[in-house]
Amino acid sequence: MTTPQQPIGSGFTRDSTAREVLDGIDLTGRLAVVTGGYSGLGLETTRALVGAGAEVLVPARRVGAAQEALAGLDGVAIGELDLGDQDSITRYADDVLASGRHVDLLLNSAGIMACPETRVGPGWEAQLGTNHLGHYALTQRLWPALRGGARVVSVSSAGHRRSGIRWEDPHFERGYDKWAAYGQAKTANALFALHLDRLGAEHDVRAFSLHPGGIMTPLQRHVPREEQVALGWVDEEGRPANAGFKTPEQGAATQVWAATSPQLDGMGGVYLEDVEVARVVPSDADGPGVREHAADPDQAARLWAWSAEQTGLDAFAA
Known part of the structure; x- marks a missing residue:
């Protein structure tokens, strides 16, 4: 059942858009859940899925903004969800389960990046607690609605290159580094999909992770202007300065492809980028590809067990 972590020849490119990868795909009758589906890449994902006929549930921390x-936009239902609050996750998932609907697509797209040191839940570091543990818990809670045929998509990032899982201090209790914390959370997103696919495949649930590409979205809101200039993202006036940035429509393409493409039927557990399966590269390598530390099945199993301890949730526990 293990899918090789190597390109399959999708025929798409880094410039393909979400609507282009959905060309000819009819999602009528399908139900999708898109976290963060009202902002940035999540918003473009919601628009594309609805355009192909899907009904989309959009859980939102800021309901008014959503x-x-x-x-x-027809075919969208908004609910309240704070991924940093385990009680909120339980309430939202219970509402979805109470509907009796099967969830065909779960896109764990919401996230925060490089925020000031913040604690959520029982004192978890906010990026790990929201980006990973929040989505881990939501997936566990929704498992009864996913089982029997679904795809779960975990939006990681090239930021996973910045850090593996810091087993000695995952919640940065001994000094905070916002970029290392972001990198760890994005590695966790990839490892989560890897192990979920291993466990879920026999239930016809397949999982993928991905790097959407560099895109200017509200995700950058915690990064000061001067730091964005230093990183080469924007010029002194705040205008995009990186010719390699994608548009939001292009950025949403890989997660939409992961969720819907028949090219990926029977596959799972792999990391995608530029609407293609990525290659595994050494953790100290430059350039594209998923780093070894984010594609390690032993690390993925360890993270799953740790996440189950942290949240008290494991849908696959005996």
């Missing part, structure tokens, strides 16, 4: 962003 209503404004999604106004006039």
Whole structure:
């Protein structure tokens, strides 16, 4: 069942858009859940899925903002969810389960990046607690609605190159580094999909992780202007300065492809980028590809067990 972590020849490119990868795909009757589906890449993902006929549930921490962003878009239902609050996750998942609907697509797209040191839940570092543990818990809670045929998509990032899992201090209790914390959370997103696919395949649930590409979205809100200039993202006036940035429509393409493409039927557990399966490269390598530390099945199993301890949730526990 293990899918090789190597390109399959998708025929798409880094410039392909979400609507292009959905060309000819009919999602009528399908139900999708898209976290963060009202902002940035999540918003473009919601628009593309609805355009192909899907019904989309959009859990939102800022319900008013979601209503404004999604106004006039049919086939969307907004609910309240704070991924940093385990009780909120339980309430949202219970509402979905109470509907009796099967969830065909779960896109764990929401996230925070390089925020000031913040604690959520029982004192978890916020990026790990929201980006990983929040989505881990949501997936566990929704498992009864996913089992029997679904794809789960975990939006990671090239930021995973910055850090593996810091087993000695995962919640940065001994000094905080916002970029290392982001890197660890994005590695966790990739490892989560790897192990979920291993466990879920026999239930016809397949999982993927991905790097959407560099895109200017509200994700950058915690990075000061001067730091964005130093990183080469924007010029002194705040205008995009990196010719390699994608548009939001291009950035959403890989996660939409992961969730819907028949090219990926029977596959799972792999990391994608530029609408293609990526290659594994050494953790100290430059350039594209998933780093070895984010594609390690032993690390993935260890993270799963640790996440189960942290949240008290494991849908696959005996």
